[in-house]
Amino acid sequence: MAVEFKDYYKILGVARTADDKAIKSAYRRLARKHHPDVAKAKDSGARFKEIGEAYEVLSDPEKRRRYDALGPDWQRYAEGPPGAPGGFRVEYGGDLGDRGGFSDFFRTIFGDHAERISVTANKSMLGHTLGAAGALESIAVIQALRTGTIPPTINLDRPDPAGAGLDLTPNRASRRALRVALNNSFGFGGQNAALVFRRWDG
Numbered sequence: 009m010a011v012e013f014k015d016y017y018k019i020l021g022v023a024r025t026a027d028d029k030a031i032k033s034a035y036r037r038l039a040r041k042h043h044p045d046v047a048k049a050k051d052s053g054a055r056f057k058e059i060g061e062a063y064e065v066l067s068d069p070e071k072r073r074r075y076d077a078l079g080p081d082w083q084r085y086a087e088g089p090p091g092a093p094g095g096f097r098v099e100y101g102g103d104l105g106d107r108g109g110f111s112d113f114f115r116t117i118f119g120d121h122a123e124r125i126s127v128t129a130n131k132s133m134l135g136h137t138l139g140a141a142g143a144l145e146s147i148a149v150i151q152a153l154r155t156g157t158i159p160p161t162i163n164l165d166r167p168d169p170a171g172a173g174l175d176l177t178p179n180r181a182s183r184r185a186l187r188v189a190l191n192n193s194f195g196f197g198g199q200n201a202a203l204v205f206r207r208w209d210g
Contacts, residue, residue: 016062016075024076028067035063070119077116111170126184128177129161142193142201149191153207158182 017024020034041047042055049055065071115122130148137144152158164178175182191203 014058014062016066019058019062020066022066026066031063031066035059035067039063073112074116074119077113111168111174114174123173123175126158126175126177126182127161128159130159132162132164133159138195141195142191142203145191145193146203146205149189149203149205153186153189153205156183156186158184158186 017026020026020031020038022030022034026034038059039056042049042052042059044053044056047056065075114127118125130145131141134144148159158177158181160177160179160181162179164176167176167178186207188204188206191205193201193203
């Protein structure tokens with residue numbers, strides 16, 4: 009079902025580049041103007057609620073970042089219930105470099121769950137196997153689901169500060185119960201794929 013897009017910047021009458029002070033000032037002015045106890049218009053209650061919703065998102069740096077990156081379905085993408093049927097598609101317009109690095113993208117998609125997800129890069133052990141990379145990575149993912157062993161990212165002695173807080177499985181394999189795993193394969197020339205594997209317990 010399509011989600012109606014609410015332009016929170018338009019609702020508050022501020023530019024997308026507005027700072028926290030401008031957003032707060034716009035919210036206070038509009039909240040006073042449209043408060044149901046003051047405004048007598050028929051839709052004042054709905055308008056007041058909409059203004060509050062816009063401020064709740066734009067005043068929170070994390071929510072605002074997700075909203076800016078993902079658009080109308082920002083909340084569903086970040087807070088999708090575990091095990092929910094179906095899936096979703098994320099579209100990033102323009103240059104991905106303008107949106108931050110992988111860790112920013114990772115946190116945008118997985119939200120508060122990001123730091124509880126194990127990440128590994130088996131390329132650290134295998135090198136770049138070019139056309140075979142996707143197949144080898146898929147085998148590693150399937151084996152991880154079967155055995156509950158997450159292969160390490162070796163030689164990870166000085167991780168990028170942008171990855172702080174993420175479990176990058178540095179240098180030693182780790183064990184944990186796994187049900188679902190995501191394999192991202194990013195190749196030369198835009199040959200990219202993402203496969204989701206789920207453990208079958210039949």
